[in-house]
Structure formats: structure tokens, C-alpha cells
Amino acid sequence: MEKKKRRWPKVVGWLAGVTGILAVSGTLWWQNQLNVLRHLKVPQERVATVFIPGYNSNSWTFSPMIQRFDRYGIATDAMTIQVASNGRLTVTQKARLNQRNPLINIIFADARNPEKQIGQLDTIMTRLYQDYGIHQVNLVGHSMGGFLAFRYLTHRQAGKQPAVKRFVNIASGGARDDSDFADTPRDLQVLAIGGDIWNMNSDWQVSLASVQHFVRQVKPLAASAKLSVIHGSPFTAYHSALHQNPIVDQQIARFLFR
Template sequence: MTEKLKQFRYVFFFVVVASLIVIGSSTYIFSKPTRSQDNAEIVPTVFVHGFKGTYRSFDTLLDRLETGIPDARRLTFHINKQGDLTIKGRYFSQKHPFIQVVFENNQASITDQTMWLRKVMTTLHENYGFEKANLVGHSMGGLAAANFLLTSSEDIYPSVDKLIVIGSPFKGISAERYYKPGSSAAAVDLRVDSPALLSMADHKAAFPADTKVLAVAGALQRSDNPGDGLVAVSSALGIKDIVPATHYSQEVFYDTEATHSGLHEHRGVDKAITAFLWPNL
């Protein structure tokens, strides 16, 4: 009887501990932020993946940045297919919050991704009290970030101090192998001279006058039409036709590591991001 009682106590203790862990994890992942602290001077950096991207797209880049950036903190903002937002992580007034945005529908249109990004930015402003933010987008994520700036001027969002676009095809992607019959909404928008891309260029006057922009491109070889294997350099730098010249800068990496998917794993890109966003570190 005594031995059975001991076993029962062990099992009961295990169940209680496991339950507390589950409850604690759920609270950590989905708890709502508080605005007890003043975050007006803190500038979070929002990272938006590209076409068919996942949390893995920026995961290792953020790992590397967190190693070199003091007082960094990562939160993940996940948008499901219905547009609902869940947040993983808690923010405790760290100086450099990193917001990793993950779209469950990673083949959505620029319009839909822009709408979801508005939800992210509204949350950063209303729930966390951030007055400013930086945006970093790879490939289509850069297009969504730029389109957000062109179409979202309300005071319910943080103002965007700096924008980095990495391999983002502002002039479209010409490779026909990229498109198949019945292509997704994203693929339609990524075509050369698509209505979505032309609309962005047509509304360039709406681009915020104070936002500084860095365009990053990859070139696997020097030729008449260099590119990263998918996006031509001229397309990746196409945002210069939208941004005021005084606030535009660019960097092109000419090497075999500067592939389209390799740009967010490129150590040179790491350095360019750090120098542009945090020049005093």
C-alpha cells in the first residue's frame, strides 16, 4: 500500500508540474503586452519574409544580429490565413526589439500582405507604445513593406524611420520558369509590369519624405544583366524610382554567395543592415 501511495504521489507531482509548464508557456506565447513602460524612444525593427517564406527565412539572420546587437529581444508576430494575429514572446523594454513577421499564407497578394502588415504596425503602436519603427523585407516582403509606406499614412502606425529591401523585385521577375498555370496571387503581382507594381510607381508621391531607404541586390556575375539568379539587379534597385534621391542608398554584392535565397544568409548583408540601422554601435 505504501509503495502504491508513493507511485501515486510521483504521478500526481508529474501531472501538476507538466500542467504548470503548459499554462506558463501559453501565457508566454499569447499573453497581451502592457504599456506600463514608456517605449516612445525605442525603435523596433520589423522583418518581413518573401514569397513562400517561413519563420526560417530570417531565423538565422536574426540569430546572428542578436549576437552582435546589445540588448536585443525577438518577438514573432504570426498572421494566419484569416488575418488573425498571435504573438510569441514578451517584451521587457529591451533597447532593440526585433519583430519577426510570419504570414501563414506566404503566397498572398501584395495588397493582402500590406493589410496584414498594417495590423502588425497598429499593434506595435497601440499595444506597445512604439512611435517609430524600422522595416526590413526580403524579396516580396520588401514590396509589401514599401507598399505599406505608400498606402498607410494614418497616425495609428509608428512612423518608419528606415526601410531596407533585400532582393525585392520592384521591376518584377522576368523568369517564366517562376510562373505556372493558375499561379498564386503573389506570382501574379511579381510579373514584370503587373498592376500592383505599376500602382506602387504611380503613387511614389505618397512615399514618406523622411524615411531613409537602403536597397540590397545580389549579382552572381558581372554581365549586361546581372542578378541573384532570380531577380535582376536593376529590379532589386527599382525602388530608387519611388524614393526621394536624397534618402536613397544601395549596395550590390558581386559574388557567388549572393543568390536570391542566400542574401539573408550573406555576412556582407548582415554588415550592411547593421551599419544602416545602427551606425553608432
Template structure:
């Protein structure tokens, strides 16, 4: 009997040990399964991020139409270097050429033009960077004639900061319908003083400006008004202006009234025109081309689907 009791105890002890080991194995297996499920989740997250980045690139309209970037009064390559670098990093396109124009209209270039490049960028520099908008318009024409005769380029976009925007607009109403230059598909003006720096429009609201045009006209604006019907019908325009939100109603240099005054003429002429006010303490005149919101507006307008 005693031996039977000892044998029963031994069997019971053995069963308890086996059950305990089984629970441990089950726990370890569950732990391994849980760890295993985290790795694919992490990989999926990376895949989703990669897919998102790919989607952004896919949503960028690709073409071999170059975009010319034109600085303002006293501007240099520094004006657009930052924006071009950011656009390249976002894979919107790539800078192919830097073209420098001398006062006599002669042209030199640095870079390597690739005919099949996607969204190529061309930076345009004026050797005499403090000259007037009439000469700058002639120099823009010289650049475009050069691009058409040298590289058989038939279409371009223009992006101009400050006077670069004014000179680009003047080019369009003076020469934009000539066949010796490429067709300008789109124009982006950033901080451009279309009504110069005249005084007397401070009391006018932006609604009144849009409905009636500015109260006081500069010589520049009067010339634009007289020639607005010469602005090419097919050229879309985006006008970006800055408001420091400090009560000045300006970007610190160009007033909202001057910058937005061109909208009245474009609306009157029934041209394709849109505008955007960047309200930001960082929306100063010389920093508009370094503003993330401006980057987004310009890239969407030029290359968005």
C-alpha cells in the same frame, strides 16, 4: 714558499668559481625577467581584444525602437532566423517577439515584450505566405496598429526580403503617413523585385536606368510611380541587391534592373535613398539574407553611429 704558492692557487680557484656562479645567477635573472615580460604582453593582447569588442558594442546605437523582419513569397521563420541569430551573437539587439498574421488580419504572438529592451527584433510571419503584396501591405499595417495599441510603440524599422521588401514599400506609400501606426524610421529591402519580372530592360545599362528609369514598366512599378510622393519624407531606405557575377546581371531570381529600378523613383521624389550591389558567387536570391556583407550593411544602416 711552497705553502704560499698553494694558498695563492686556492684563492684563485675560489675566485673563478664565484665569478662563474655570478654569471649563472645573472643569466637566470635575465631569463626570468624575459619570461616575466611575456605574460603582461599576453594579458595586454587579451585586454586590447576585449577593448576592441567593447568598442564595437559601444558603436552600436542603442534604442527601444523595434526592427521588424518580413519574409518574402513562401517564406517562413527560416528566412531571417540565421540573420537574427547572428545579430544577437554580435550584440546588436535581441529578438523579443514573433508575430503571426492570419489572412483576416488577426494576430498572435510568441515572446515577451520588454519595453526598455535595446534594439528589439520582431519577426513577422504571414500564415498565408503565398498571397499578394496588396494583402501583405494590409497585414503589415495590422501588425503596426497592433504594436502601437498594445505596446505604445511609436517608431519602428522594417527589413524585408524579396516580396517582403516590395510589400513593405507598398505599405509605406499606402499607409505610411497615417497616425494610427508607428512612424517607420528606416526600410531595408533585400533582393526585392520592384519592377516585377518584366522583360525588355536587358539592354539598358544601370547608368541609364538611374537617369531615365526602366524602359519597360510592370503594373507594380507604374503604381509605385504614381504614388511615390506618398512615400514618407522621413523614412530612409537602403536597397540591397545581388549579382552572381555570372553574366546574368541578377541574383538568379531578381534582375539588377528590377531591384534597382526603385532608385529612380526615390531620386525623383528626393527621398533619402541608398543602394548596394553585392557581387558574389554566394549572392543568390535565397542566400542574400545569409551573406556576411549584407549583415554588415544592414547592421550599420540600422544601428551604426
């Protein structure tokens, strides 16, 4: 019994050492990943970019990406719009919306009801135009957020709303039915990003084929459409890891801010 007791401090010490090594390695790896953003220079425009999260999402879907853009001077964390279940909007403005690539993060309280969210997104766009003078936007959607963004683009309500210049569709097939593609805006520029974990043609949530299909359908109709495939491990190419990947940040920034 005494020998077994003496082993425990060694085991605990070994585990602590391994944990420390992993923590240091993880920190160094992450800092190395961020190098692609540290020296990235892009034009500073007035066009606002609206971020639309996916199914069952929360503020952490796009908040880290927005904070990285802001931290490295790529764009500005300008506004958060929280949408209550009843559709009421709570707008928090953090910076001016007419300079330095302003970013707007949308957070839905009821994030599992896409049909409701489509109507709420329409209300948000009208509010941005009428109350904040935003006449041009880019859209960035992840997963179901990509579907919401494209549905908005192809089924816009009448009225004064911002014109959409560019659309980034991350890890999403973009449309439930091929008939939706017919109404793709002809002046729209599109970037679709898909994940491919270990050459399995999937991000383990959405197949790469569905993202590729989206690009094939949109390309003949839009002003431009291109596909970017993130090959790698679950740490970089998994469905939810895509919007936490600085390489994806870099590609989005170069596409939107030019």
C-alpha cells in the same frame, strides 16, 4: 567479382574523406564569414525593427539573421508575430521592446497572397502602436516582403501607427508601378540591397536593374537612398542567400543602428 568487392571499401573511404574535407572547409568558411559580426559595435536604441519575409516564405527567412544579431549583441530577438490565414495574430514576446534594438519577426501563414498580407501588415502596425507602445519602427523586407513594406509605406491607413524611420529593401524592385513612388515619405531613409552572381546582373531571381530602378525612383523623394550590390557566387549573392549572408547583416546593422 572478388576484386570488385574489394574496391567498394576504398570507394566508400574516399567518399567519406572528401565529404569530411568539404564539411570542415564549409565550417571554416562560414566561421570566417561571421568575423564581420563578432566585433561589430552599434548604438543600442529603442526603435523596433520589423522583418517582412517574401513570397511563399516561412520562419527561416529572417530567423537566422535575427539570431545572429542577437548572438553577437548587435540587437535583440524581442518578438515573433505569427499571422494565421484568417488574420489572427499570435504574439510571442521574448524580451523588452524599449531597449537594445528590439527585433520583430513576422511570419505569415498565407505567404502567397500579397494583397491579404498588406492588410494584415496594417493590422500588425496598429497593434504594435496601441498594445505595445511602439511609436517608431524600421522595416526590413526581402523580395515580395520589400514590395509589402513599400506598399504599406505609400498606402498607409488612417489611424495611430508607428512612424517608419528606415527601410531596407533586399532583392526587390519595391513597387509594382512607378506611380507608387510619388507617395514615398519625405523623411524616409532607404537602403536597397541587390545580388549580382558572377557579373550576370542578377541574383538568379530578381534582376539587379529592378533594384537599381527602385533606388533611382526613390532617391529624389526620400531623405536618403543608397544601393549596395553584393557581388559573388550563388553562396553569397543568390536571391535567398542574401538574407543569410553576414556581409548583408553587417550592412543592415550599420544602416539601421546608428
